[in-house]
Amino acid sequence: MKFQVPRGTRDILPGEVERWQRLETRTHQTMAIYGYREVRTPIFEATELFVRSVGEATDIVRKELYTFEDRKGRSLTLRPEGTAPLVRAYIENAPVRAEIPARLYYMGPMFRYERPQAGRYRQFWQIGAELLGSAKPEADAEMIDLFRSILWDVGLKDVTVLLNSLGDSVCRPRYREAIRDYFTAHKEQLCGDCKERLDTNPLRILDCKVPSCAPVIAGAPNVLDSLCDPCAEHFGAVKRALDGLGIRHEAAPRLVRGLDYYTRTVFEIQVAGLGAQNAVGGGGRYDQLVKEFGGPDTPAIGFSIGMERLLLATVSSAAGTAFAPDACVVALEADAAIEAQELARRLRGQHEAPEDREPLRVVVDVAGRSANAQMKWASKTGARWAVFVPKGSDGYAVRDMALGKDEARQATQEGLRRWLLERRDRVEAQR
Numbered sequence: 001m002k003f004q005v006p007r008g009t010r011d012i013l014p015g016e017v018e019r020w021q022r023l024e025t026r027t028h029q030t031m032a033i034y035g036y037r038e039v040r041t042p043i044f045e046a047t048e049l050f051v052r053s054v055g056e057a058t059d060i061v062r063k064e065l066y067t068f069e070d071r072k073g074r075s076l077t078l079r080p081e082g083t084a085p086l087v088r089a090y091i092e093n094a095p096v097r098a099e100i101p102a103r104l105y106y107m108g109p110m111f112r113y114e115r116p117q118a119g120r121y122r123q124f125w126q127i128g129a130e131l132l133g134s135a136k137p138e139a140d141a142e143m144i145d146l147f148r149s150i151l152w153d154v155g156l157k158d159v160t161v162l163l164n165s166l167g168d169s170v171c172r173p174r175y176r177e178a179i180r181d182y183f184t185a186h187k188e189q190l191c192g193d194c195k196e197r198l199d200t201n202p203l204r205i206l207d208c209k210v211p212s213c214a215p216v217i218a219g220a221p222n223v224l225d226s227l228c229d230p231c232a233e234h235f236g237a238v239k240r241a242l243d244g245l246g247i248r249h250e251a252a253p254r255l256v257r258g259l260d261y262y263t264r265t266v267f268e269i270q271v272a273g274l275g276a277q278n279a280v281g282g283g284g285r286y287d288q289l290v291k292e293f294g295g296p297d298t299p300a301i302g303f304s305i306g307m308e309r310l311l312l313a314t315v316s317s318a319a320g321t322a323f324a325p326d327a328c329v330v331a332l333e334a335d336a337a338i339e340a341q342e343l344a345r346r347l348r349g350q351h352e353a354p355e356d357r358e359p360l361r362v363v364v365d366v367a368g369r370s371a372n373a374q375m376k377w378a379s380k381t382g383a384r385w386a387v388f389v390p391k392g393s394d395g396y397a398v399r400d401m402a403l404g405k406d407e408a409r410q411a412t413q414e415g416l417r418r419w420l421l422e423r424r425d426r427v428e429a430q431r
């Protein structure tokens with residue numbers, strides 16, 4: 001019996017995974033310097049959480065959820081997005097709410113049953129941040145600035161923010177009616193999905209990618225013309241704040257994003273070089289969601305970034321990701337295997353006094369190879385040095401594998417470790 005990775009998923013293998021690790025490390029750092037703290041929620045939640053937040057009429061809930069029953073008959077769903085779980089955790093945990101506004105983020109896999117296509121997976125990874133407890137335009141600007149910083153940090157500096165406002169409980173129902181009237185009058189030109197959306201979710205028609213819908217959508221009323229005064233003021237203030245931060249932005253009145261909970265600001269960030277679908281992520285304000293979930297009245301805004309798309313965009317700027325050990329320990333005799341393992345452990349030095357340098361990467365044969373086979377293997381690993389056991393009467397023998405040259409013997413394990421660290425510094429300095 002032979003198994004394969006499930007359809008629409010993939011393995012992230014050595015050679016690529018180093019780029020993921022680097023992105024993760026940098027993102028944790030960027031979040032920290034902006035004052036954001038990580039929350040790790042479960043991979044699954046009560047199904048109702050997503051139905052009520054993301055919205056019953058959305059594609060995500062109608063077609064894309066991974067839902068299952070546990071042994072007690074509870075309906076659970078693999079999270080299709082990160083905001084609803086985070087809001088649930090925010091309401092449930094008073095300490096998280098203590099700081100106002102709360103600055104939180106998450107990073108991890110999400111699950112949607114979508115048609116697999118290039119760069120789209122059923123298990124995909126997202127980075128997201130949420131700012132809970134401020135309705136001010138400065139909060140919107142901070143979110144977008146943080147988003148830009150994460151992109152900046154991985155070398156994506158040519159970015160454009162597409163900005164829209166979906167209004168609030170005052171002006172959005174009016175707009176919804178206007179748009180429903182308009183599309184009802186043009187119903188015959190709409191695709192099948194959009195005809196359905198007329199009843200369930202007319203705003204989503206603006207998002208339709210079916211070419212035949214495009215001309216009708218182009219003539220639809222502009223949401224920005226229908227904003228009430230406070231919403232229009234908020235939108236203007238966000239734009240001024242972005243100008244102040246030097247962030248390029250464009251009004252995008254057709255941008256609705258796929259989720260029902262958004263109010264006022266929604267945005268997407270595009271980076272140059274990703275082709276037609278060049279958005280790496282986006283977000284928006286959700287001023288009602290916390291209250292609707294039984295929490296305190298808490299305006300909030302957040303974003304999410306697709307990590308696959310982000311890495312796709314950075315592929316050209318990626319440095320080499322080869323993994324080579326610094327040293328291989330070679331046992332010259334079969335009964336030196338344990339000594340070799342012990343020496344490798346000492347050379348790694350992780351239990352020694354902390355030094356502010358990266359520990360040595362040291363590998364040792366555990367496959368019972370002969371001394372000759374170990375030498376071939378050591379050279380295949382790309383290790384710069386081979387170290388031999390047992391120790392001779394005048395110390396440990398060392399060979400520089402790159403130069404094919406024997407080095408001076410090192411009397412002690414600690415002396416050998418320091419010698420290797422010093423040599424590695426020298427080699428790196430010459431690069």
Ligand SMILES: [Zn+2]
Binds near residue numbers: 190192194210213
């Ligand atoms: Zn359509």
Ligand SMILES: [Zn+2]
Binds near residue numbers: 231
């Ligand atoms: Zn309004």
